[in-house]
Amino acid sequence: MTNNGNMSLHIIHDKIMNLINGKLVESSSHDYHPIFDPGKGEEIGMVPFSSKDDVDKAVESASDAFESWSKLPMPDRLQYLFKLKVAMEEKKKELATAITINHGKTLTEAIGELDRAIQNIESAISLGYTLFKGQYMRSVAVKIDEISVREPIGVVGIIAPFNFPIMVPFWFIPYALVYGDTVVVKPSEITPLGMMLVGEILQKIFPPGVVNIVNGAKESVDRILEHGDIKAVTFVGSTNTAKYIYAKAAEHGKRVSASGGAKNFAVVMPDAKLDDTVSNLISSFFGSAGQRCLANANLVAVGDVYNELKRKFVAASKSMRVGYGLDEGTDVGPVVNENALRRIRGYIEKGVEEGAKLILDGRDVKVERYPKGYYIGPTIFDEVSPDMVIAKDEIFGPVASILHVRNLDEAIDLVNRSRYGNASSIFTSAGGVAREFASRVVAGNVGINIGVAQPMAFFPFAGMKESFFGALHPQVETLDLFTDRKVIIERWF
Ligand code: NAD
Numbered sequence: 001m002t003n004n005g006n007m008s009l010h011i012i013h014d015k016i017m018n019l020i021n022g023k024l025v026e027s028s029s030h031d032y033h034p035i036f037d038p039g040k041g042e043e044i045g046m047v048p049f050s051s052k053d054d055v056d057k058a059v060e061s062a063s064d065a066f067e068s069w070s071k072l073p074m075p076d077r078l079q080y081l082f083k084l085k086v087a088m089e090e091k092k093k094e095l096a097t098a099i100t101i102n103h104g105k106t107l108t109e110a111i112g113e114l115d116r117a118i119q120n121i122e123s124a125i126s127l128g129y130t131l132f133k134g135q136y137m138r139s140v141a142v143k144i145d146e147i148s149v150r151e152p153i154g155v156v157g158i159i160a161p162f163n164f165p166i167m168v169p170f171w172f173i174p175y176a177l178v179y180g181d182t183v184v185v186k187p188s189e190i191t192p193l194g195m196m197l198v199g200e201i202l203q204k205i206f207p208p209g210v211v212n213i214v215n216g217a218k219e220s221v222d223r224i225l226e227h228g229d230i231k232a233v234t235f236v237g238s239t240n241t242a243k244y245i246y247a248k249a250a251e252h253g254k255r256v257s258a259s260g261g262a263k264n265f266a267v268v269m270p271d272a273k274l275d276d277t278v279s280n281l282i283s284s285f286f287g288s289a290g291q292r293c294l295a296n297a298n299l300v301a302v303g304d305v306y307n308e309l310k311r312k313f314v315a316a317s318k319s320m321r322v323g324y325g326l327d328e329g330t331d332v333g334p335v336v337n338e339n340a341l342r343r344i345r346g347y348i349e350k351g352v353e354e355g356a357k358l359i360l361d362g363r364d365v366k367v368e369r370y371p372k373g374y375y376i377g378p379t380i381f382d383e384v385s386p387d388m389v390i391a392k393d394e395i396f397g398p399v400a401s402i403l404h405v406r407n408l409d410e411a412i413d414l415v416n417r418s419r420y421g422n423a424s425s426i427f428t429s430a431g432g433v434a435r436e437f438a439s440r441v442v443a444g445n446v447g448i449n450i451g452v453a454q455p456m457a458f459f460p461f462a463g464m465k466e467s468f469f470g471a472l473h474p475q476v477e478t479l480d481l482f483t484d485r486k487v488i489i490e491r492w493f
Contacts, residue, residue: 001031016047016192016215018054019199021061021371022208027054027215033193038104038334039324041372047192050216051087051353055184055223058212062155062182063229065209070152070180078128081174081203085121086203088114095197099165102193103193104334105288107326117459120475123457124174131479132179144452144491150483152180153255154231157224159245161237162188162336163291166198171461171474172482173211179483184212184230186220190336195324225249232481234474236293238394239420239466246469255479258469259293259461261394262422266296266451267411267437270305272427277449278312284425284451286320286378289335293467294445294452296390298384299402300411306404310382314360317378317400322365324373333368334367334374335397341374344397348379351390351401356381362398394420408433416442422462423453443466 015032017024027048033045048054069077088095096110105108134149156176160168169185176183187195192215202211214220225248226232232255235245239260249256266281268274284296301309322329335341345363352358362377377400383389384401391401406412415424425447426437434448444462447453455461460473472481 011213013486014045016045016196017199018048018050018058018215019091019203019211019213020054020058020399021212022203022206024199029054029216033189035102035190036337037101038336038374039101040370041338041374044101045193047189048217049066049189050214050220052219054214054216055220058184058214059155059227059229061209062184062212065207066152066154066182069177069182069207069210073177074128074132077178077180078125081121081125081128081178083205084174084201085118085125087205088118088121088198091197091201092394095166095194096441097326098197099191099194100333102191103162103165104325104336105291106330106333109288109333110325113164113167116454117167119457120167120170121174123476124178126458127175127476127479128178132483140489144489147488147490149486149488151486153437153482153484154181155229156181156183156482157227157230157233158183158185159221159224159233159235159237160185160187160195162190162289163293165191165194169195169198170476172234175475175478176482177206177210179479181482182210182212184214184224184358184493186216187213189215189217221245222248225254228252229274230254232256232479234478236474242469245341246332255472255481256470257472257474257478259463259468259474260467261396261420262293262295262467263298263392263418263420264296264423264425264443265298265300265415265418266425266427267300267302267408267415268288268304268305268309269408269426269428269430271429272305272449273429274305274308277427278309278316280427280449280451281313282316282320282378285400286317286332286398287452289301289332289376291336291340291396292452294454295477296425296451297395297400298412300414301402301404302408302411303406310359310402313400313402316381317360317380317435320378322362322375322377324370325368332378332398336374338374338396340397341376344376344395344399347390347393347395347397347399351381351384354388355383356388356401357383368424386417392418408437412437412440416440419466422467423447425451425453444473
């Protein structure tokens with residue numbers, strides 16, 4: 001373990017622990033792997049690749065806890081969620097620091113992530129008091145009334161990606177708990193630190209077994225997918241894994257919501273307000289070092305906006321400061337690990353090979369105090385054609401491709417040819433154009449003069465095509481995913 005200058009002692013953990021049956025415990029596995037501070041390129045601890053046994057213990061404790069948790073009156077259950085919200089607010093700075101240290105995003109971005117996680121607690125509480133109630137109709141026939149109630153389904157498995165280590169689990173955890181379900185969470189093995197600190201909070205608030213956290217990789221995930229006592233599985237991550245999870249969980253009779261990867265387009269019309277547009281674009285393309293599933297990756301210039309847009313976009317991108325996420329003034333932190341750095345550099349080389357014009361090259365960026373960090377600066381390719389690999393693949397780094405089309409129809413056609421459908425944005429001053437784009441584009445989250453089209457917690461986090469597998473999306477649609485409906489038809493003689 002290296003000494004990490006900015007880290008409060010509390011955040012340092014030699015070993016990432018699991019939360020099982022209300023206790024923070026070591027995994028029974030001896031298979032430990034290092035986790036990193038990508039800004040410094042240094043090891044900060046070890047994460048276990050937990051075994052099937054660990055998952056089985058977590059599921060057993062969640063099943064036992066379900067008996068009493070699901071029977072608690074809703075107003076009583078919600079008190080625990082209010083406590084969770086308060087505790088997360090109180091620990092926000094510490095949790096954000098942990099996210100930054102293990103993921104690399106800036107502290108401001110990490111705080112934004114936590115704000116959204118907390119908003120999901122609020123949204124879940126509101127569902128508990130409103131839509132969980134069910135329906136009633138008197139006299140559906142002579143002297144017969146009909147009632148529909150919601151019931152929790154049991155244990156829910158939650159599998160998370162590296163890029164929003166706390167927010168993504170919170171797209172699901174608070175909802176499941178409000179409905180009376182219990183959970184087993186499997187954080188990313190790359191960025192487990194944040195959820196481990198959340199585990200310390202959960203441990204103090206909830207009865208043992210209601211929330212369990214098992215750290216690990218494929219073996220833990222496979223056990224979650226196979227386990228007969230897990231009734232629903234949620235997944236957020238890359239498309240290939242999403243397809244695997246969707247098929248395997250369904251094979252084992254589970255409900256599944258699987259969100260996949262993305263390649264998002266920003267379409268800029270000639271009548272866009274360019275200065276506002278560009279400041280939105282740079283934070284979408286390069287914020288979180290491009291490692292957001294809602295990050296724009298392809299910039300589509302329509303008609304004669306092309307030259308001026310390009311000039312302003314490049315100038316603004318150059319002014320972004322690449323640096324350590326905890327340092328003030330940093331706009332772009334590192335990418336998450338050495339593999340990501342290698343993959344992104346590989347794509348840049350590929351773009352050059354394919355004949356795209358590299359007009360801003362972030363590969364040489366130097367962050368003086370942190371020479372071993374995994375940094376790559378904003379990178380822009382011009383003259384990209386839609387069939388190039390860099391225009392099609394999810395690079396998941398700070399790399400933008402500029403494509404030039406003649407009109408809105410060509411832009412929409414370009415967007416709709418993508419295998420992905422996570423998000424798409426248009427920048428324009430014309431309401432009619434924006435409306436047409438929003439109705440014709442095949443993408444789950446549409447931004448109109450918004451670069452990161454992120455739905456608030458009280459809307460579904462949508463996603464289409466290969467960006468989503470299933471019917472019920474994260475956030476509010478978990479109401480149907482995590483509950484059963486029971487219909488009672490009653491007559492009294
Ligand atoms: P990933 O698919 O590599 O990993 C996600 C989770 O799946 C991790 O917990 C990991 O342990 C597990 N996993 C990985 N490979 C597995 C396998 N073969 N079998 C079983 N489990 C496996 O994704 P990532 O790199 O952590 O996250 C980045 C990806 O997530 C990007 O593609 C990004 O677009 C996507 N993402 C999508 C959304 C969305 O809402 N659509 C949100 C955030 C991130």
